[in-house]
Amino acid sequence: MKSLFKLWKTVDVADHERALVFRRNRFEKVLPPGRSRIPLFGGPVRVLTHDITQGAFDEAKAKFLVKTYGDLFADHLHSYELSDHQVGLFYRDNHLVDIWPPGSFRAIWKGGGSVRVDIVDITQDYTIDKKLLGLLGRGLAIGKIRTAAYAISYSEVPDEHVGLLTVNGKLEQLLQPGCYGYWKYNRSVTVKLLDLRLHTIEVNGQEILTKDRVSLRINLTGTYRITDPQTVSLKLNDSKAFIYRELQLHLRETVGTQTLDSLLADKDHLNIAIATGIRDKLAQYGIEAVSVGVKDIILPGDMKLILNQVVEAQKESEANLIKRREETQAMRALHNTAKMMDNxxxxxxxxxxxxxxxxxxxxxxxxxxxxxxxxxxxxxxxxxxx
Known part of the structure; x- marks a missing residue:
């Protein structure tokens, strides 16, 4: 009886399992559920058990085994091999659970549930169908499909925005508000969002010399909107920085050609001059300058003191003039009254x-x-x- 145990190995395989038998490190057969007796007199035996409910056959050399011993695996496995331009969508019990990249090989156990694989050719069309995008986008958001982040480029374009679709460095399409998805395999896909709403830009603390060499610190504000997203994307690397520099240059150019008195007397003229100069410049790059306004003109301390003294003297002179004029009118009225009483x-x-x-x-x-x-x-x- 003891020698009998040495000649045979008993293996119990559960209903949800399959066992691979290797003798002298060479594959021999697949054991179905139940108890099996394996003779040991042909050489040492190694048994590997696999859980078929996991779906995929995860053996390191699965592709070699299936292709070499296809007849032995025919009743136990479905095998799939994708080309370099195909993507596989793996469904289990009608639920999308995995995405297979191009060029991959997968072997799926039979009997572990209902499985289906949809093959998608991405040679030309890299856009994901709207119905499928709902599954992939949701899976990407909640992390349910672990390969979705590597497989798709998912983007949402909000209202009052536009998306710029760039494929392999080339601008392909302007995307209106909505959801979009693209296969990332074999290509570089990016979507850049541009905001079409009204924007405000501040140009503060600009130290500028006037025509009469008075140093001023000026704060400027402007509003703009993008009217041609494609032109902005192709011609400008940083649209906001470009607008800031243009406002800064036109502010300096305009202030440098005027005296302090003219600036203080008519600030609206300064706003109009800057807006006129910058509007055509920005229009060349698909940007509309809506408004430009100088918020503050700040004088240096000594110049502010001198200007206050000048204003004070002017007001005092005006007050004296008014006082003398009123006294003259009072004396004239008194003189007229005296003449009337005399007669x-x-x-x-x-x-x-x-x-x-x-x-x-x-x-x-x-x-x-x-x-x-x-x-x-x-x-x-x-x-x-x-």
């Missing part, structure tokens, strides 16, 4: 009564002796000897 005794008497009323308003009690005529004659005496 009109009744008017003079009314003026005397008006003066008496103002004086009386300031006195609590008044005692009158000699009648009202005596009070008026003694209180108001406009002409000598009267």
């Amino acid at each position: 009109n005794p009744v008017l003079l008497r009314l003026k005397e009564l008006e003066a008496l009323e103002r004086v009386s308003a300031r006195i609590d009690k008044i005692s009158v002796y000699g009648g009202l005529d005596s009070v008026l004659n003694n209180l108001v005496n406009l002409r000598p000897g009267k």
